[in-house]
Amino acid sequence: MKAITQYKYGSPGVLELQVVDKPVVKDDEVLVRVQASSVNPLDWHFMRGTPRFGRVVMGLLKPKNKILGADVAGRVEAVGGNVKQFRPGDEVFGDAFERGLGAFAEYVCVAxxxxxxxxxxxxxxEAAAIPVAAATALQGLRNKGQIQPGQKVLINGASGGVGTFAVQIAKSFGTEVTGVCSTRNLEMVRSIGxxxxIDYTQEDFTRNGRRYDLVIDAVGNRSVSDLKRALSPGGRCVxxxxxxxxxxxxxxxxxxxxSLVGSKKIGLMGTVKPNSEDLEFIKELIEAGKV
Structure with a gap:
């Protein structure tokens, strides 16, 4: 099969189109014929090998994963002996990260x-753009942020991959959402709910006097003290x-x-693991027209 491969860290120039062996499906896996895959910051970090301490997972001197690509959408080609939920021909979408990436290829095995x-x-x-970004938004809002109806929620980076999903998912929980983005994206962010x-080129959301129950920082360009200032008492920032x-x-x-001092809680999202339960939740929001 054809695949985009890499054998060293670096710029996109390290990527090569090659013919490689088709993966063999294991008992608990599904072999997907890839119709589409999207590029995530995750893929960029794995391609560059950055940050360097991440090479403990990525591979110390060279990439452990020779084929990138986490997000995948395609048709089921074959299923392992223990797989019960899918059959050949099913149209699916999901995440290949748990099994070592690999979606930048004609076929990939996924759990x-x-x-x-x-x-x-x-x-x-469209489906290939959903899994990692949407699961990140959902898990950040619900699992880490403990979102509740009626809260005031701010999304920094509301026009990005995670941010656009975060705006819509936060609205589905019955919250009041403020999106922070550039001038050119103001109308788009309004249009998704x-x-x-807030136009960050004109206004600093950490210094305008407004406070929020939950802040999702999908950019990571503000100091912890800045973010803390934007929180209401008892508020959380992810x-x-x-x-x-x-x-x-x-x-x-x-x-x-x-976070140990006072009622405001600030923390890093950590590892995101798209799973069938969360993907099904997101799928239902899409089918209901909420995302």
Whole structure:
């Protein structure tokens, strides 16, 4: 089969189109004929081998995963002996990360519990853009953020991959949503459901005097102290992305320490694991027209 491969870390120039062996499905796996896959920041980090401490997982000197690609949408080609939920021909979407990525290829093996049937209303291309970004938004809001109806929620980076899903999912929980984005994306963020929008080129959401019950920082470009200032008493902030190692270490270490003092809680999202339960939840939102 054809696949986009990499044998060293670096820029996109390290990627090569090659013919490689087709994967062999295991008992608990599903072999998917890939119709579409999307590119995530996760793929960029694995391609570059950054941050360097991440190479403990990625491979110390060279990539452990020779084929990138977490998000996948396609048709079931074959199923393992223990698989009960799918059969050949099913149209599915999901996440290949648990089994070592591999979606930038004609075929990929995924765990049975990492895919679900594709929403009938979406194309393969649309479905391939959903799993990692939407699961990140859902788990950040619900699991880490403990979102509740009636809360005031702010999404920093509301026009990005995670942010656009976060705006819509937060609205589905019955919250009042404020989206932070650039001037050119204000109308788009309004169109997907944000009650209010903030143009970050004109206004600093951490210094405008407004306070929020839950902040999802999908950019990672603000200090922990800035984010804490934007929270209401008892509020929570979940930091999903980061733009520098300094801010990453702040989120990982200073945030939890500051959370011990007072009622405001700040923490790093951590590892996102798309699973069939969350993907099914997201699929239902899509079919209901809420995402």
């Amino acid at each position: 049975e519990n990492a895919i679900v049937l594709k929403p009938a209303s979406t194309t393969f291309e 944000a009650d209010q929008v 930091i999903v992305g980061f733009t520098s190692l300094g801010l990453l270490f702040q989120a990982a270490f200073l945030g939890p320490w500051m």
